[in-house]
Amino acid sequence: MAGVPATGDQQQMASVSILLQIVTLGLAFVLGHVLRRHKIYYLQEASASLLIGLIVGGIANISNKEESFRKWFNFREEFFLLFLLPPIIFYSGFSLHPKPFFSNFGAIITFAILGTFIAAMVTGILVYLGGALFLMYKLPFQESLLFGAIVSATDPVTVLAIFQELGTDVNLYALVFGESVLNDAVAISLYRTFVNVRHGPTGSQNFISAVWGFITIFVGSITAGVIVALICALLFKYAGLAVNNLQNLECCLVVLFPYFSYMLAESVGLSGIVAILFCGVVMKHYMFPNLSINAQAFTSSFFELISSLAETFVFIYMGLDIAIEDQSWSHVGFIFFSIIFMLIARVANVFPCAYLINLIRPLSKQIPMNHQKALCLCGLRGAMAFALALQSTHDLPEGHGRTILTATTAIIVLTVLLIGGSTSTMLEALEVIGENNNVGETADEENEYLAPAFVTDSDGSPSQNLKTRFRQLQQSTTSFTAFDKNILTPFFTASNGQGLPLLDGNHGSGKGSFAFIRILLRNGYSL
Numbered sequence: 001m002a003g004v005p006a007t008g009d010q011q012q013m014a015s016v017s018i019l020l021q022i023v024t025l026g027l028a029f030v031l032g033h034v035l036r037r038h039k040i041y042y043l044q045e046a047s048a049s050l051l052i053g054l055i056v057g058g059i060a061n062i063s064n065k066e067e068s069f070r071k072w073f074n075f076r077e078e079f080f081l082l083f084l085l086p087p088i089i090f091y092s093g094f095s096l097h098p099k100p101f102f103s104n105f106g107a108i109i110t111f112a113i114l115g116t117f118i119a120a121m122v123t124g125i126l127v128y129l130g131g132a133l134f135l136m137y138k139l140p141f142q143e144s145l146l147f148g149a150i151v152s153a154t155d156p157v158t159v160l161a162i163f164q165e166l167g168t169d170v171n172l173y174a175l176v177f178g179e180s181v182l183n184d185a186v187a188i189s190l191y192r193t194f195v196n197v198r199h200g201p202t203g204s205q206n207f208i209s210a211v212w213g214f215i216t217i218f219v220g221s222i223t224a225g226v227i228v229a230l231i232c233a234l235l236f237k238y239a240g241l242a243v244n245n246l247q248n249l250e251c252c253l254v255v256l257f258p259y260f261s262y263m264l265a266e267s268v269g270l271s272g273i274v275a276i277l278f279c280g281v282v283m284k285h286y287m288f289p290n291l292s293i294n295a296q297a298f299t300s301s302f303f304e305l306i307s308s309l310a311e312t313f314v315f316i317y318m319g320l321d322i323a324i325e326d327q328s329w330s331h332v333g334f335i336f337f338s339i340i341f342m343l344i345a346r347v348a349n350v351f352p353c354a355y356l357i358n359l360i361r362p363l364s365k366q367i368p369m370n371h372q373k374a375l376c377l378c379g380l381r382g383a384m385a386f387a388l389a390l391q392s393t394h395d396l397p398e399g400h401g402r403t404i405l406t407a408t409t410a411i412i413v414l415t416v417l418l419i420g421g422s423t424s425t426m427l428e429a430l431e432v433i434g435e436n437n438n439v440g441e442t443a444d445e446e447n448e449y450l451a452p453a454f455v456t457d458s459d460g461s462p463s464q465n466l467k468t469r470f471r472q473l474q475q476s477t478t479s480f481t482a483f484d485k486n487i488l489t490p491f492f493t494a495s496n497g498q499g500l501p502l503l504d505g506n507h508g509s510g511k512g513s514f515a516f517i518r519i520l521l522r523n524g525y526s527l
Helices: 003-037 045-062 066-074 076-092 099-103 107-132 143-153 157-166 170-199 203-237 244-267 272-292 293-324 332-359 369-377 383-395 397-421 423-429 463-493 512-523
Strands: none
Touching: 003 045, 003 293, 003 463, 045 157, 045 272, 066 383, 076 099, 076 170, 076 244, 076 272, 076 383, 099 107, 099 170, 099 272, 107 143, 107 170, 107 332, 143 332, 143 383, 143 397, 157 170, 157 423, 170 203, 170 272, 170 369, 170 383, 170 397, 203 244, 203 272, 244 272, 244 293, 272 293, 272 463, 293 383, 293 397, 332 369, 332 397, 369 423, 397 423
């Protein structure tokens, strides 16, 4: 009988904690709406959510219920990676406008893969050298690279929100959004690769195996996501689900397939994030036209709704855990120099990659310097870096893992609250935002996303051979576009088309719940 009151107390505390989280979630949405309505850009919705979490977590930390609150508010990386992150990543791929994304695909891949690798290596090497020179807490070389992979995961949600509100150059938005979509997947693959390197033998053979392991994980994950999406497209093309009495089944299957791709990849040792991202891209292209009109409206709004809820909850949850988590603030030098090295790595990432891209582009299509500086401002850190830092506390010795977690926490708070709050002012100074541009509009003939046209140099410049090769690559891309239009799309998509896409919401706009309710009322649809 003595255990009954304790159980009742635990249930009551769980109810209070969940109630508090619901209240903070609603407060974050209302506050985000007020900030957008009054055009207050120095405090974006993500920053406000993180700040709310920090305040509530601080109150819980100094209350008499500290241990109970710590139990129920603990940020579990498994919960984040399995339940919160998948809908955010999937909607990132599902909401992509294919024309701007694939027209800038070469530049996006350069920033997301090569740039992320450069940022991770530069950060890791500088952290290791800083420890060797006794400037900061010393980490082994492999663990320094692991830390570099953790903080290479960017989350420019604040910058994207400003772009959507104020407008920006269409190609700049495509670069920022595309890099942010692929960056998390690359960072996770790098993290897992460095973990395997740490537990394996050293030497050049291990380095080659690590590179091969990264390629295998990345390509295998893409393959898994694409295959699941294509199977989904064929199912909806031939199963005849687009009828009135089967709309419930139709919508349920659409919601289940992305999680199936995620869990399939994770179960075989691949990256579920990469799989669900490309699953979203391919499902939107091939599966979505096979749905009925009502199912298209419902799934578009539903995916936007759960993505918005998950994204806001992630920042609240992260703020709560930052306030109540046991941090290792004794190594202040490590935190300070990590922030400096992270900023240096972002610069070493953006400008060399932009130089390589401009080397093969004509003058009319090159990335201008103010856009390159804007890309440097997009290196904010967020939930993915925090989740990987939490995972490192299990993969590394206790002292090293806690130090990495504290440094990552400080980087997130600095970039989201301080740098993120001043982003609108800096972007205005760079003249990359303004009313003359609108990222939400579909590109027309005057403002259309076009793949860079590679022209032949007549002056015999050294870059002519390189440009010729990339011109051939562009021709191959054009051939694939024609192959997709003439072969793949007719094969995977119903020829008559079950319906036309009705909604294509902006990522992170926070309007999914209203669109969702409006669609239900307008179509008389119910689940």
